[in-house]
Amino acid sequence: MSFPTKxxxxxxxxxxxxxxxxxxxxxKISIIPDHNRPDSQKERLHAFSPSIDADTxxxxxxxxxxxxxxxxxxxxxxxxxDILRVELxxxxxxxxxxxxxxxxxxxxxxxxxxxxxxTVKDLVLRYMKRPRSIILAVVSAKSDFALQEVTKYARKLxxxxxxxxxxxxxxxxxxxxxxxxxxxVELAQNKDVKFRLGWHVLRNRSYDMRDATATERDEAxxxxxxxxxxxxxxxxxxxxxxxxxxxxxxxxxxILLQLPSLLQDVESGIQECKGxxxxxxxxxxxxxEQRRYLGRISHKFSSLMKAAVDGIxxxxxxxxxxxxxxxxxxxxxxVRNTLIGFEEDMRKHGQTRVIVEQxxxxxxxxxxxxxxxxxxxxxxxxxxxxxxxxxxxPLIVGELFSDQCRPWKGLADSITTRIxxxxxxxxxxxxxxxxxxxxxxxxxxxxxxPEMETLKGDLEKKVKELLAPHYSGHPITYNHYLTExxxxxxxxxxxxxxxxxxxxxxxxxxxxxxxxxxxxGVDVGDLLNGLVQGTEADMERWASSTAIDYMEAYYKAxxxxxxxx
Numbered sequence: 001m002s003f004p005t006k007x008x009x010x011x012x013x014x015x016x017x018x019x020x021x022x023x024x025x026x027x028k029i030s031i032i033p034d035h036n037r038p039d040s041q042k043e044r045l046h047a048f049s050p051s052i053d054a055d056t057x058x059x060x061x062x063x064x065x066x067x068x069x070x071x072x073x074x075x076x077x078x079x080x081x082d083i084l085r086v087e088l089x090x091x092x093x094x095x096x097x098x099x100x101x102x103x104x105x106x107x108x109x110x111x112x113x114x115x116x117x118x119t120v121k122d123l124v125l126r127y128m129k130r131p132r133s134i135i136l137a138v139v140s141a142k143s144d145f146a147l148q149e150v151t152k153y154a155r156k157l158x159x160x161x162x163x164x165x166x167x168x169x170x171x172x173x174x175x176x177x178x179x180x181x182x183x184x185v186e187l188a189q190n191k192d193v194k195f196r197l198g199w200h201v202l203r204n205r206s207y208d209m210r211d212a213t214a215t216e217r218d219e220a221x222x223x224x225x226x227x228x229x230x231x232x233x234x235x236x237x238x239x240x241x242x243x244x245x246x247x248x249x250x251x252x253x254x255i256l257l258q259l260p261s262l263l264q265d266v267e268s269g270i271q272e273c274k275g276x277x278x279x280x281x282x283x284x285x286x287x288x289e290q291r292r293y294l295g296r297i298s299h300k301f302s303s304l305m306k307a308a309v310d311g312i313x314x315x316x317x318x319x320x321x322x323x324x325x326x327x328x329x330x331x332x333x334x335v336r337n338t339l340i341g342f343e344e345d346m347r348k349h350g351q352t353r354v355i356v357e358q359x360x361x362x363x364x365x366x367x368x369x370x371x372x373x374x375x376x377x378x379x380x381x382x383x384x385x386x387x388x389x390x391x392x393x394p395l396i397v398g399e400l401f402s403d404q405c406r407p408w409k410g411l412a413d414s415i416t417t418r419i420x421x422x423x424x425x426x427x428x429x430x431x432x433x434x435x436x437x438x439x440x441x442x443x444x445x446x447x448x449x450p451e452m453e454t455l456k457g458d459l460e461k462k463v464k465e466l467l468a469p470h471y472s473g474h475p476i477t478y479n480h481y482l483t484e485x486x487x488x489x490x491x492x493x494x495x496x497x498x499x500x501x502x503x504x505x506x507x508x509x510x511x512x513x514x515x516x517x518x519x520x521g522v523d524v525g526d527l528l529n530g531l532v533q534g535t536e537a538d539m540e541r542w543a544s545s546t547a548i549d550y551m552e553a554y555y556k557a558x559x560x561x562x563x564x565x
Contacts, residue, residue: 012072013080014123015063015100018087025054025090029062031069032083045069045082059086079119096251099127103138104149128157132258134250135164137195141171141184151193161196163254165247168201176228185229188237197250201230201238280436300434308332308426317433331426335419342415352406355552369548376400376544392543398474400551405470412467416459424452475554485553486546 029052033045048069050062063084067073070080079102102120128135137154139145145168154164168188174181186192188199203221205212212220218240224230225238236242284290304317311332319326321333328334352365359366376396385393427448431440469476 011100011102012067012078013070013082013084013102014127015059015084015086017098017100018085019093019096019098020087020089021091021093021095022089023091026088027052027054027057028087028089030085030087031066032085034081037082054088054090057086057088062086078113079116079123081119081123099133101127104153125153125157128153131163132254132262133163134247134254136167137164138167138169139187140169141180142173144180145184145187145193154195155193161194162257163197163250164195165197165250166193166195166199168199169204171201171230172203172206172224181229185232188233198237200243200246201225201233202240202243276436297435297439301430304430304433305331305427308430317430329426329429331422334422334426338415338418338422342411345411345414346408350405350407350411351555352404355548369545372548373541373544376547377541380544380547387543392547395474396547397550397554400547401475401554402471404551404555408467408470409463412463413460416456416463420452420456420459424448481556482550482553485556486549489549489552490546 029048029050031045031048033042037045048066050065052058052062066082066084070082071077072080101124104121104124105117127133135154135158137150139148139150145151151166154166155161158164166187168184171181171184174184183192188201190198203224205217209217209220221239222241225233225235230238236246284293304315307313307315308318308329308331311330313321313330318329321327321330353367353372354363354365355369355372356366357369359368359371379399380392380396383393383396383399387393428440428444431443431448435443
């Protein structure tokens with residue numbers, strides 16, 4: 001088979017050459033469209049099926065026709081992610097698939113852009129990543145091999161070098177006796193970039209020999225390798241004649257290496273087909289048969305969904321809890337852990353601002369109590385009613401609380417979205433387990449998706465209903481911990497003030513107060529006066545501080561209620 005050749009840009013898309021043994025020779029040519037193509041373009045590309053002589057197949061015209069069908073004749077498109085597939089069959093053909101791919105490049109030019117480089121890279125790596133493929137890492141001697149990326153990706157994707165054979169092309173472009181020639185000879189000897197399968201050297205057709213026959217090309221190659229520094233290489237790693245048996249041995253070794261895992265994959269595929277046949281069920285040509293099929297699916301689905309909701313994970317569908325897939329199917333466990341995480345988020349991130357004695361510069365949501373009191377003091381001046389000096393309008397607590405719980409809306413929306421997602425994933429996996437793909441898609445599209453949208457709307461209304469009293473109503477609670485928390489906060493603050501006075505009066509540090517004994521020389525009257533001097537003369541500031549105490553106490557009583565709802 002003859003592939004088209006060209007000095008510059010030639011391979012613009014992947015070409016799969018599939019060889020299969022059959023009783024009679026035959027050729028089938030097709031284009032596999034990229035999955036991102038519109039349906040109309042896919043249909044047009046699927047129709048591509050040119051005729052070709054099976055005895056002397058020449059791909060030049062086929063490749064040119066494929067370029068036109070893929071739209072590569074225009075100046076704005078150079079590479080395609082479509083695949084040209086050539087299937088050759090005959091009594092002497094081996095079972096083998098070869099893929100011709102574009103070469104890596106980085107810098108763009110008039111014909112190929114930097115964006116094209118990414119397209120080519122993604123295309124080539126997709127094939128190189130396949131663990132059962134043999135990588136022929138082609139390196140052109142026309143440039144420094146250190147600049148050619150194919151060896152880097154080959155070593156990365158085949159770290160043990162079990163399926164990579166290096167190919168050096170265009171050795172005739174190297175100047176005889178040059179450093180570059182010696183470097184490529186050492187590369188061929190596997191002394192630089194090392195592959196377990198080694199390297200092979202081929203002499204390509206030059207421009208002058210573009211019309212030469214295969215025999216003339218082989219003779220010119222043999223003559224080239226029979227002279228100069230190339231004679232120092234093992235003859236079995238030079239020329240097209242020795243490449244064929246070498247590739248046969250590489251292919252044989254790769255088959256033997258991959259055979260155990262291949263058998264496992266075949267067995268897995270058989271089991272998957274059996275499961276699919278079981279899910280497919282009997283023939284459903286009549287309405288009654290279709291109803292029985294849907295009834296059986298409904299029964300299996302309901303049974304497994306009830307088990308998932310109840311937390312009874314004994315069916316094989318739930319798998320092992322040690323795996324992510326098994327855990328994902330345990331609906332009750334996932335929802336429970338999600339709600340626990342939500343409660344933790346409410347504790348950590350539910351407050352607009354965290355009130356502390358001394359705010360840290362790197363904590364933007366923190367505010368010092370003194371600064372917050374000043375803000376509340378200003379707010380109280382603008383919200384004053386009939387209260388006496390030193391007292392506060394009870395509605396101010398609700399206003400402070402509404403501002404403090406502003407993050408609740410975002411946290412609540414996040415948890416509802418997550419719960420719906422978890423439920424949908426479980427439903428989807430359950431349907432895939434009990435029904436075939438076509439049935440699953442129809443049930444999801446016509447039943448589940450509309451119901452999930454309705455449920456989403458109901459949850460949004462419920463969240464709005466739960467948040468409304470906290471955002472717009474006045475605070476209501478009969479929790480006895482409210483006044484207790486206020487008293488505890490004030491007592492703790494008063495204790496810190498007393499400790500400060502004692503430290504100053506007794507000239508000792510706080511940690512020594514618990515074991516300190518008063519001896520002679522201490523004026524008890526002065527001590528008492530020092531302790532009672534901590535009164536707040538600013539009545540508005542005192543009222544603001546008390547209002548903050550009540551807001552914080554009320555906040556502590558509420559978050560434990562909201563997650564439960």
